[in-house]
Every structure is written in structure tokens, then in C-alpha cells.
Amino acid sequence: MEPADNIGLTISPTQYLCTMEMGRDDVNVVCSHGKISVWFGRTVPATLIWKVLTCISNVDKLAVHEKEITCCFDDITLYEGYGFVLISYAKFEGGYRATFNVPFLNNKALIYLADSIFKELKEKNVLIDIYWTGGYANIIRLHRELSIIEQWKLKNITYKDESRGTSDF
Numbered sequence: 001m002e003p004a005d006n007i008g009l010t011i012s013p014t015q016y017l018c019t020m021e022m023g024r025d026d027v028n029v030v031c032s033h034g035k036i037s038v039w040f041g042r043t044v045p046a047t048l049i050w051k052v053l054t055c056i057s058n059v060d061k062l063a064v065h066e067k068e069i070t071c072c073f074d075d076i077t078l079y080e081g082y083g084f085v086l087i088s089y090a091k092f093e094g095g096y097r098a099t100f101n102v103p104f105l106n107n108k109a110l111i112y113l114a115d116s117i118f119k120e121l122k123e124k125n126v127l128i129d130i131y132w133t134g135g136y137a138n139i140i141r142l143h144r145e146l147s148i149i150e151q152w153k154l155k156n157i158t159y160k161d162e163s164r165g166t167s168d169f
Helices: 046-059 073-081 107-120 136-146
Strands: 017-024 027-031 035-040 064-071 085-092 095-103 126-131 153-159
Touching: 017 136, 027 046, 027 136, 035 046, 046 107, 046 136, 064 073, 064 107, 073 085, 073 095, 095 107, 107 126
Parallel strands: none
Antiparallel strands: 017 027, 017 153, 027 035, 035 126, 064 095, 064 126, 085 095
């Protein structure tokens, strides 16, 4: 049995883990087997954005975030220079709508992603989805990595309801 968190939740090694929610007042992370959703509140410091992104990278270097950017055509190569990987682009209202993968194995791309999140936070809270190959072991590893952050806590754990069978996945 995994140790209990400071609010009394215990991580069961015998049940099928669906999601784990953790964080603090200004950051919330929800992990599942294929996706990590990270909510950043407007008051989160830039250093914490970087810490969360690098913890995810430490656990799964193959994680990616898909980012859509509206820009002029020449700026597409600028974003590729940041380490973003162009997936698609299309003409859009006087410019181009470009979709990029932000690979977590590229520190330069992570730095630019963290900076863009921090800039967006001046106007509103930010929610990003990160796609990864996280199973039970990686979710637990990510929990341990993030647990070193001050005031970080485990908020909720959802297990698969075994009485419903395996047709849900």
C-alpha cells in the first residue's frame, strides 16, 4: 500500500487507477493513463509553472502538448526554432492558424511553453492538456516528483469500478 497523503487518501496498488488529482490553490494536475490536464491560476509564480512542466518531463520525456497559434506565415519557422513541431497550418483571418506539438524532451520548447503560459496568465487562468504514456507507475512517479513542491497535496483518486467490467476502456 502506498503511503497516505496529508489529507488521508491512500493510493491502492491493487485497484485499477483511473485518475489522480493533486495540486495546491494555484495549480491543479489531473492525471489519467493518456492525458495530464494542468490548470494554472492567475497568481501562480513562473518558477512553479517551470517546476510542474519539468516534473512531467522527468517522468515521461515523450509527453507532448498540442498548441494552436495564430500568426503570420513567417512566424511559423520562428516557433519551430523554439523546438515546436509543426503539425498543420491553414490560412485564417489575415494570417495562419498553426498547430504545433510541444515536445517535453526539448528544454527550449518547454522554456517557451512556460513563458507563454505565464504571459497568458496576465489575462486569465490557463488550462493545458498534455498527452503521455502514463500508466499506474508513471502516475505514482509524477505524484512523487510533484510532492516536493511546497503545499502540494493529493486531492482525489478515482479507481475503475470493477463491478462494471472492462467495457469502459
